[in-house]
Amino acid sequence: MEKITTGIVRSWLYDHQVALYRVENVLSVGTMVDWGKAINNSLASWQEDADYIAIHDISSSGMSLPYLVLTGYEFNPWLMKGNALFFDKWLKSHPAQKAYLAVVVSSTMSGNISMKRAKTSSGAVESEIFDNIEVALAWVQQFIKSSPNINNPNPPFFDNQA
Numbered sequence: 001m002e003k004i005t006t007g008i009v010r011s012w013l014y015d016h017q018v019a020l021y022r023v024e025n026v027l028s029v030g031t032m033v034d035w036g037k038a039i040n041n042s043l044a045s046w047q048e049d050a051d052y053i054a055i056h057d058i059s060s061s062g063m064s065l066p067y068l069v070l071t072g073y074e075f076n077p078w079l080m081k082g083n084a085l086f087f088d089k090w091l092k093s094h095p096a097q098k099a100y101l102a103v104v105v106s107s108t109m110s111g112n113i114s115m116k117r118a119k120t121s122s123g124a125v126e127s128e129i130f131d132n133i134e135v136a137l138a139w140v141q142q143f144i145k146s147s148p149n150i151n152n153p154n155p156p157f158f159d160n161q162a
Contacts, residue, residue: 005034
């Protein structure tokens with residue numbers, strides 16, 4: 001795992017084909033900006049023939065509603081409007097690729113509110129909201145080209161589950 005900014009860590013799953021971002025602490029505009037920069041940096045060196053696949057795990061207590069508000073009620077890979085331009089340029093320069101985002105929320109009231117209120121993107125971006133990390137992993141598996149670790153994405157990740 002690598003620390004992206006205060007309270008946000010990234011793990012790479014399925015042989016570096018899926019970026020898993022886990023929010024472990026309070027979200028703010030500053031952390032969202034730093035997170036967006038990390039996404040842009042990873043896109044800049046993304047494998048040429050690979051779709052962008054990410055999981056945003058905001059299932060820790062109290063994370064769903066701030067994420068919902070800070071993303072403008074729209075769950076998408078670029079997080080905030082300021083990053084949308086970079087992401088849009090990437091998609092236009094890679095017309096054969098798509099972007100897939102699984103957002104994992106808690107099964108608490110705030111997670112349920114987020115599931116009902118959030119908009120997911122369309123076009124070259126497909127987003128889904130889940131309240132279970134295993135179901136989110138199963139959903140992203142369908143977009144992975146090939147991986148010897150398809151049934152075992154990253155064992156240490158599961159050891160860190162709260």
